[in-house]
Amino acid sequence: MIEIKKLYVKLGDFMLQDINLTVADGEYFIIVGPTGAGKTVLLESIAGLYPVKSGEIWVKGRLVTRLDPEKRGISIVYQDHVLFPHLSVKDNITFGLRLRKQTRHETEATLDWVSGLLGISQLLDRKPDTLSGGEQQKVALARALSIKPQVLLLDEPLSALDPESREGVQQELHQLHNRLQVTTIHVTHDFEEAIALGDHIAVLGEGQIKQVGTPEHIFRQPNSEFVARFAMARNIFFGEVVDKGNGNTVFSAEGTELAVATDLRGSRHASIRPEDILISPEPLRSSARNSFGGIITRVTDKGSTLYLTVNLPPDFICMVTRRSFEEMGLAEGKKVYITFKATAIHVF
Amino acid sequence: MSKKWFTTNRMTLTFILLGLIIFLFIIVPLIKMIVASDPKILFNTLLDSEVIGSIWLTLYAALIATTVGFFLGVPLAYLLARVNFPGKTLVEGLIDVPIVVPHTAAGIALLFVFGRNFFIGKAFHSVGIDFVDSTAGIVIAMLFVSIPFLIDSAKEGFKKVDVRLEKVSRTLGASPWQSFFKISVPLAWRSIVAGNIMMWARGISEFGAVIILAYHPMIAPILIYERFETYGLDYARPAAVLLILVCLIVFITLRTLVYRGEKA
Numbered sequence: 001m002i003e004i005k006k007l008y009v010k011l012g013d014f015m016l017q018d019i020n021l022t023v024a025d026g027e028y029f030i031i032v033g034p035t036g037a038g039k040t041v042l043l044e045s046i047a048g049l050y051p052v053k054s055g056e057i058w059v060k061g062r063l064v065t066r067l068d069p070e071k072r073g074i075s076i077v078y079q080d081h082v083l084f085p086h087l088s089v090k091d092n093i094t095f096g097l098r099l100r101k102q103t104r105h106e107t108e109a110t111l112d113w114v115s116g117l118l119g120i121s122q123l124l125d126r127k128p129d130t131l132s133g134g135e136q137q138k139v140a141l142a143r144a145l146s147i148k149p150q151v152l153l154l155d156e157p158l159s160a161l162d163p164e165s166r167e168g169v170q171q172e173l174h175q176l177h178n179r180l181q182v183t184t185i186h187v188t189h190d191f192e193e194a195i196a197l198g199d200h201i202a203v204l205g206e207g208q209i210k211q212v213g214t215p216e217h218i219f220r221q222p223n224s225e226f227v228a229r230f231a232m233a234r235n236i237f238f239g240e241v242v243d244k245g246n247g248n249t250v251f252s253a254e255g256t257e258l259a260v261a262t263d264l265r266g267s268r269h270a271s272i273r274p275e276d277i278l279i280s281p282e283p284l285r286s287s288a289r290n291s292f293g294g295i296i297t298r299v300t301d302k303g304s305t306l307y308l309t310v311n312l313p314p315d316f317i318c319m320v321t322r323r324s325f326e327e328m329g330l331a332e333g334k335k336v337y338i339t340f341k342a343t344a345i346h347v348f
Numbered sequence: 349m350s351k352k353w354f355t356t357n358r359m360t361l362t363f364i365l366l367g368l369i370i371f372l373f374i375i376v377p378l379i380k381m382i383v384a385s386d387p388k389i390l391f392n393t394l395l396d397s398e399v400i401g402s403i404w405l406t407l408y409a410a411l412i413a414t415t416v417g418f419f420l421g422v423p424l425a426y427l428l429a430r431v432n433f434p435g436k437t438l439v440e441g442l443i444d445v446p447i448v449v450p451h452t453a454a455g456i457a458l459l460f461v462f463g464r465n466f467f468i469g470k471a472f473h474s475v476g477i478d479f480v481d482s483t484a485g486i487v488i489a490m491l492f493v494s495i496p497f498l499i500d501s502a503k504e505g506f507k508k509v510d511v512r513l514e515k516v517s518r519t520l521g522a523s524p525w526q527s528f529f530k531i532s533v534p535l536a537w538r539s540i541v542a543g544n545i546m547m548w549a550r551g552i553s554e555f556g557a558v559i560i561l562a563y564h565p566m567i568a569p570i571l572i573y574e575r576f577e578t579y580g581l582d583y584a585r586p587a588a589v590l591l592i593l594v595c596l597i598v599f600i601t602l603r604t605l606v607y608r609g610e611k612a
Contacts, residue, residue, distance in 0.1 A: 047519050082513055084516075095522075099522055
């Protein structure tokens, strides 16, 4: 278990204040917050790489606040991987092992195990600069896991990847964690990522932990305007992917069945961008597979655009321009139709 | 990694012309001096033990200065690359002072400190090291005027090493020492060696500070000066040519070794 108590970290001209977190053994814990919230610094403080002003960090019952990083058993993987450029993949992975008094046999065994785990056995003789971004990330993970850390820290592991590979890596991280059960703290600015991976989520903003809870709890009951705005940037639904036969796959959430295009099954999340939803006063005839009627329950004016909350249920947040809003004569309480393509829904 | 691109236009042609002028300015005197020398006299100079002795003394005194500079300068370079402290700019400026002061003045300043009237000079004297008219004096003078080249080069090298590489190595179990020797030094190695070469070269070419502290034993630049003053151009030139040739060979070899395999 990791316990962070009343941690204060000075960070340029602002400060991480009164950070209190508890991460259970084997948990996948996500810290989510906007860019510049001090997420990386918080990770570095936990690893002993950034000086803390006050407070305590406990790892498995041991107070480590003032302990040297090499004595903590906490590994970190940075967003851009930070492999040792002068060492081969193999020497990168075994760097930590060679510092320990281990037999060559033990080192080789660990190398085999970890490179097999991440599927990088064929890369061992390469130099980091010849690897793709995804390969570099696996090497960085292998290097971090080689020392069998008490805690694994991941700094925005998915942000540097292109959108296509992101989902795959997200799955791999999830599977890796399920297999190893290593206590993991992962920071990200992406709320969807947080919901998909986190056992628990802490929302960090303005130098403070705004809220801690399960993904669903944070999404359903944001305790502040900050968290709500952060969580509601997109429509995110909790539900189930069901195969209806004949190539029809639907995502069922709160009694509404959304046509989706995905190979995933079972309990999942789905999201759609507010700007991908068309609003019309009458049902639209189009190739889009999803069209539903609902009541506008809230209008949020953002100037040239407006955000409408349309309740089916569930609630969909939709974006319209001011001009469309006025031409259609929309207002709270009116019935409208929302239309979007199956491919606009992201299932994760 | 940016690809180089070049087009021929008026600006680049002007630059080529201007560049050529300064390039010729550098190499024409060198070539002229080498070509104008009678090979026979040059060969006889090779047998002149005074010349050979002075060149040898120059090379190894500069090597000792560089070695001392390496052990004392690299740690400082690392600190300057990694640590921010109040007055750092001032410290960095002071380190470069030996480059900008007239070297005869530097020699006089050194004489004050390392002469026997000051406690540092006295302390060294008590363990048998004197700096006036001695190899130790030559080393001290060379060290003073050439150390900024090593510190600056090594500092730039360390700055280019991502701090997070050191941080990762620490989390993997490396002590600060291990992190320094296994990560920072290998990655900054090229800059450190280049700084050492620059420092050695600057030491070999030093004249002003050395002549104040140690006219004897005579290093090659002083020997050349003395022969020029006493006997004239024709007598000084062979020794000068020989020193230039030795330096050229040594530095071209070293540069090739250091930059070998580096992509342009």
